[in-house]
Amino acid sequence: MPPAQQALAEAVVEIERHVxxxxxxxxxRVFALVRTQAALDAQPALAGQLPAEVLAAAAADPHHLTSVEQEGLPAGDDLEGLLGGIAWPDGVDGAAVTVExxxxxPxxxxxxxxxxxxxxxxxxxHPQRQDVRIAVGVLRDGTTWSAVRQRALDADGAVGQGPDVVPGLADALVATFR
Structure with a gap:
């Protein structure tokens, strides 16, 4: 896996576990993703707010990502409308969303x-109903990663993941960078 995709995968899994x-x-929930070391270079005071293990990971990997939850989003069930209204500034390297x-x-x-x-x-x-939590992350270049947790198998070790798990949601999230 390319280093940028590996960093994205780690960020998406971390976000899903946090949620x-x-x-x-x-x-x-929506998250901006920023390259940690670039954020530290731009705002050195940020180092005092991050755990030591994050600082070490950022120093070792220029692709390491930090997630910043976007608060104050409009309430509602219209995910397409929410994502359609988001435009990221240049300093944001990627984005992630979680939805149930x-x-x-069929x-x-x-x-x-x-x-x-x-x-x-x-x-x-329906007796075959499955509740799932989906976490999808993308980078500006279109790189994607997803993690899916089933309520019936609610354990960190049972989270499925991969680059093309939820392509429609990934495409909608990539569109927030255009």
Whole structure:
């Protein structure tokens, strides 16, 4: 794996674990990703706010990323609208988002009631329903990484990950840099 993608993978896994400490049923969360050493060079006082292990990692790896959670985002369930309204300044090297979703097998749509509210209730009660937390990170150059945790297997060691796990969400996040 190229060093920049490795740094992104580590940042995404760290973000997912951080969000997991808050439990389930949380809001969408968005993070800016900055190269740690570049941020330290631009703002030396930042060194006093970072743990020693982060400073050591930044000194050893110029690709090391630090995440900065974006607070005060508008509330709502419209992830496309939220991401469509984000534009990152030049000093941001990447971005990440965490979101919880329900995953169902394709056959779950067979025989659904016509009424939208009844259909939603049926889907939410489906026995094969899986709740997942998705963390997706991207770099400006389009490099991506994702981590997915299932509520039913809620353990750090059971988090699936890879570069192309959630391509649609990764594409939407990359678009925030255009």
């Amino acid at each position: 997991a400490t808050g439990g389930w049923d949380g809001p969408v 979703r329900i995953v169902l097998p 056959e779950a749509e067979d025989g659904l009631p016509e009424d939208p509210e009844a259909a939603l209730a049926a889907l939410l009660a």
